[in-house]
Amino acid sequence: MATATPATPVTPAAPAAPGPASRPLRRILGRASWTAGAWLAALVFFFPVLWMVLTAFKQEADAYTTTPHLVFSPTLAQFRAVFHSGIGPYLANSALATVLSTLLVLVLGIPAGYALSIRSVRKWRDALFFFISTKMLPVVAAIVPIYLAVRDIGALDNIGTLIVLYTAMNLPIAVWMLRSFFLEVPVEVLEAARVDGVTLRQEITRVMLPMVAPGIAATALICVIFSWNEFFFALNLTSVRAATMPVFLVGFMTSEGLYWAKLAAAATLACLPVLLAGWIAQKQLVRGLSMGAVK
Amino acid sequence: MATLAPPVSGPAMPAARQAASPRREAWQRRLPLTPALIFMIIVTQIPFVFTVIFSFQSWNLVRPHSQHWVGLENYANVFTDSAFRDALLTEIGMTALAVAISMVLGIGLAVLLDRRFPGRGVVRTLLIAPFLIMPTVAGLLWKTTMLDPVYGIVNYLLRLCGAAPVDFVNQHPMASIVTVLVWQWTPFMMLIVLAGLQSQSNEVLEAAKVDGAGAWTTFRAITVPHLRPYIELGVLLGAIYLVNTFDVIYMMTQGGPGTATTNLPYYLYQRAFLGFDVGQASALGVVTVAGTILVASVALRMLFTVFATTERRA
Numbered sequence: 354m355a356t357a358t359p360a361t362p363v364t365p366a367a368p369a370a371p372g373p374a375s376r377p378l379r380r381i382l383g384r385a386s387w388t389a390g391a392w393l394a395a396l397v398f399f400f401p402v403l404w405m406v407l408t409a410f411k412q413e414a415d416a417y418t419t420t421p422h423l424v425f426s427p428t429l430a431q432f433r434a435v436f437h438s439g440i441g442p443y444l445a446n447s448a449l450a451t452v453l454s455t456l457l458v459l460v461l462g463i464p465a466g467y468a469l470s471i472r473s474v475r476k477w478r479d480a481l482f483f484f485i486s487t488k489m490l491p492v493v494a495a496i497v498p499i500y501l502a503v504r505d506i507g508a509l510d511n512i513g514t515l516i517v518l519y520t521a522m523n524l525p526i527a528v529w530m531l532r533s534f535f536l537e538v539p540v541e542v543l544e545a546a547r548v549d550g551v552t553l554r555q556e557i558t559r560v561m562l563p564m565v566a567p568g569i570a571a572t573a574l575i576c577v578i579f580s581w582n583e584f585f586f587a588l589n590l591t592s593v594r595a596a597t598m599p600v601f602l603v604g605f606m607t608s609e610g611l612y613w614a615k616l617a618a619a620a621t622l623a624c625l626p627v628l629l630a631g632w633i634a635q636k637q638l639v640r641g642l643s644m645g646a647v648k
Numbered sequence: 649m650a651t652l653a654p655p656v657s658g659p660a661m662p663a664a665r666q667a668a669s670p671r672r673e674a675w676q677r678r679l680p681l682t683p684a685l686i687f688m689i690i691v692t693q694i695p696f697v698f699t700v701i702f703s704f705q706s707w708n709l710v711r712p713h714s715q716h717w718v719g720l721e722n723y724a725n726v727f728t729d730s731a732f733r734d735a736l737l738t739e740i741g742m743t744a745l746a747v748a749i750s751m752v753l754g755i756g757l758a759v760l761l762d763r764r765f766p767g768r769g770v771v772r773t774l775l776i777a778p779f780l781i782m783p784t785v786a787g788l789l790w791k792t793t794m795l796d797p798v799y800g801i802v803n804y805l806l807r808l809c810g811a812a813p814v815d816f817v818n819q820h821p822m823a824s825i826v827t828v829l830v831w832q833w834t835p836f837m838m839l840i841v842l843a844g845l846q847s848q849s850n851e852v853l854e855a856a857k858v859d860g861a862g863a864w865t866t867f868r869a870i871t872v873p874h875l876r877p878y879i880e881l882g883v884l885l886g887a888i889y890l891v892n893t894f895d896v897i898y899m900m901t902q903g904g905p906g907t908a909t910t911n912l913p914y915y916l917y918q919r920a921f922l923g924f925d926v927g928q929a930s931a932l933g934v935v936t937v938a939g940t941i942l943v944a945s946v947a948l949r950m951l952f953t954v955f956a957t958t959e960r961r962a
Contacts (some may be wrong), residue, residue, distance in 0.1 A: 388765040394757055395696065402781060403791050404801065423660060461687055464680030470720040474677045482948065487692040489944040491892055493916040494933035497926055498698035521691035524684060582782040585913075586897040589921060593852065606788060606899070612791055613799075621786040621956055629662040631780040632773055639839045646881055646955050647843040648689070 362641025392480060394602055405624075408617035416614035431618035438609075440622065441599035442594075446625075447581060454519035455576040458527045459569065461520070467557070471538065481532070484525040488527060492522075492585060503590055512595040513586060517582040526579075526644055527572045531644025534568025535561070568645075571637030581627050598623045658712065678785065696937070702930035705839040709924035722931035732932065735915035736909055740912055743890045746829035747883055754837025754882065755875075759867075763840070763846040785898030790828045791817055821901045821908045828896050833889075837882045844878030845871065877954045884947055884954070891940075912936055 408416045410427040469477045499518070506642060508514045538561055546560045563570075563600075584599040591600060602623055608613050639647055707715040726732055759910055776859055794800050797815040806813060816824045820928070848871065856866045894913045896901060903910035903918065909916070916936070919930035 368864065378887060384765065387760070387763060390768070391760045391765060391771050392767065394760060395771040395774040397769070399777050401786075401794055401831070402800075404778045404793055405785075405789050408709070418801060419804070421801060421804055426815060450944070451878070453940065461684040465684035468677060468679075468681035472677050474681055480681060483685075485689065485948065485951070486944065487688055489940055489947070490914075490937055491913060491933075491940060493892070493894070493913040494937045494940075495692065495695040496916070497702060497920050497929050497933065498695040500920070501926070502695065502698070509819075517691060522675065524688060528684060582784075584782075584784050584898070585892075585917075588898070589917075592935060599782060602782075602784050603899070610792075615793065620782075620788060624781050624785050627782065628777060630779045633777065635773065635776065638776065639843050642836060643840055643843075643881060645797060645884065648838055648847070 371490045382419035382508060391399075394479070396554045402624075402628075403600055405617050406621055408614055409621045411617075414619070415610055419613075422507075426535045432622070434615050435622065436617045438605070440598075440601060440619065443596055443598050446512055446515075446591075446595055447597040450515045451577050451580045454516045454523065454580050455573050457516065457520040458523045458576050461523055462572065463562075463569065463587050465524075465528045466535050467561075469528065470532045470535035470544070471561070481529065484528045487521075488525045496585070497590060500589060509590060510592045510595045512591075514590055515595060515597070517589075518584060518586050519576075522583070522586075523576040523579055527576060530572045530575070530641060530646040531565070531568060534565045535570075537568075538564050568640075570639045571634070573642035574634045574637055577630060578627050591629075616636070657912040659773075668808065670797075671717055685875060690734065693708060695835050699930045699933045701727075702926050703934045705927045705930075707926040709926060710773050722927045723935070725928060726931050731907060732935075734812075735910050735912050738822075738907075738909065739891065739911040739913075742826060742889055742909075746833060746890050746893075747886045750797060750833040750886065751837045751841075751879065751883055753834045755841050755879070757834065757838040757913055758841035758845055761842055775838060776829050776835045779833070781832065781937045783825070783895035784899055786832055790824070790831070791900045795824055798803075802858045817900055818905055820907060825909050828900070829893060833886055836886060840882040840885075841875060842879050844875045846873055857864070881954045887947070888921065920931065 354368075410644070411422070411425050411430055411433055412430070415422045415425040428520065432498075468474055469481055474480065502513050503509055503511075542560065542564070546556050549561065582599070587597045587600050588603070591597070602619060605619050606616060704719060705715055705718055705719070706718040730818045757775060761768060762776075766910075773953060792800070794802050795816040797803055797813050800816075802816065803813040814820070852870060853866065856870055861869070886892075892913055894917065896912065897914050898911055901909045912932075916929055916932050919925050919932060923929070
């Protein structure tokens with residue numbers, strides 16, 4: 354049935370080509386298969402996410418089937434059920450831990466990045482090395498004393514504990530990133546400002562910070578992603594009052610594990626903020642993930 | 649206390665703001681760094697000192713007043729502990745597989761995306777989604793909707809092809825975990841390699857074409873060497889995160905069946921929070937850190953070289 358079809362659309366597409374018709378044909382086919390391959394790859398990788406979102410809008414009867422139901426009448430019942438199951442405080446805790454730890458990272462990290470780049474301390478290399486080495490030590494190796502210390506000062510199940518730990522988790526990455534952004538500030542601009550007689554404070558707040566603002570945004574994005582998704586500390590150091598979204602999901606899976614649609618609704622809510630933030634800030638993502646090494 | 653300060657200053661500093669004395673200048677430079685440094689030392693180094701101290705003690709949290717010194721006993725136990733060796737092997741295998749596969753796939757996807765085609769932006773957007781998904785959710789999703797023996801999509805596809813259903817998570821736990829890790833980390837590798845591809849100079853590629861080099865020759869002789877630092881960077885950063893894999897294991901297999909997917913973080917977690925054995929868990933932690941330092945010092949040197957390369961290039 355498809356015997357003559359491929360030839361027909363090609364001829365009008367390349368009317369000016371004087372040579373043999375096979376070459377533009379091959380090029381078009383090549384481009385088409387390239388496009389198809391890329392789209393196929395994207396769909397394969399995106400499918401689990403898509404399926405999660407679709408399942409979240411299903412009735413349980415449509416979610417738990419041996420033959421996947423692609424056509425179904427969408428419902429918000431699962432999201433309603435998730436909200437009724439008390440997701441609110443967990444979302445709030447996640448938001449609080451993420452936002453405050455990110456702010457703390459910036460407050461500590463911006464001056465540090467500055468001191469390792471523009472007006473650098475003598476041993477900037479050692480300091481940089483120290484920061485990143487803390488990232489290489491496995492977190493689990495320190496969890497026992499952290500747990501005991503937190504328990505002894507009565508800070509178990511306290512959101513402040515998570516904020517401090519998330520700050521420590523992200524600060525090394527942030528320092529590396531911010532440093533690489535500071536290094537991009539042209540020296541001439543700073544020198545010109547100095548010649549004009551600005552004070553050090555003005556130099557930093559009026560000249561430098563506006564120039565590295567996009568870099569600061571990229572850094573914040575990475576911190577938000579990692580702290581929103583963090584699970585290990587939250588699992589071991591919180592229980593009820595300060596528990597975050599990943600902990601909620603674990604409990605939810607235990608209690609509602611057989612209700613896939615409800616589970617998918619909870620999972621969708623848990624992923625949405627970071628997914629949207631990451632998509633919106635795609636351009637900064639590469640730079641951030643590589644700690645500033647890749648532009 | 650700073651009376652013996654050596655006469656540094658001089659060449660390291662630019663001649664700006666000559667008003668400040670060298671020592672004051674040095675302190676001014678150090679000041680912005682200090683809070684971050686102190687914070688990191690308190691939060692990350694002091695706990696480790698305690699890990700070392702606890703590692704010489706026998707202390708089980710379930711039994712009060714059981715804390716006492718035992719010397720090197722915990723360490724002797726670590727090195728004769730076959731479960732620890734298994735966890736170490738699982739750790740190495742899991743990390744190496746996940747990093748290698750996601751890098752190969754990442755390179756493939758990056759090459760696909762390096763060319764213009766309709767909807768490239770959308771494809772890129774869809775492809776980075778797995779990396780942004782919360783790892784807990786990733787484990788949950790794959791265990792249920794994707795890999796479930798009866799209701800999972802993968803088994804539905806297998807049935808369509810006439811194959812028998814497979815209980816992936818129980819029969820192939822390692823492969824299941826690695827699949828999820830690869831799914832999450834391929835976008836990361838892709839983004840880094842793609843940045844490398846797009847930083848290639850067009851002139852060099854044009855020149856190769858003029859000289860009659862085919863697409864494959866150009867890729868092998870020019871693109872691959874150019875990509876090397878980017879690939880190294882991706883592998884290194886990926887490995888730093890993947891050695892700490894915990895969330896996906898916790899959600900999918902709980903380290904099992906048996907100990908099939910118990911990597912080091914999960915083993916330590918079991919010893920500390922399910923066995924409440926502070927001393928033993930601490931000794932495990934110290935040994936793990938010692939091993940990490942060994943590997944990391946090599947990795948860090950590499951990292952510095954890579955950073956120097958990309959910084960020069962920029």
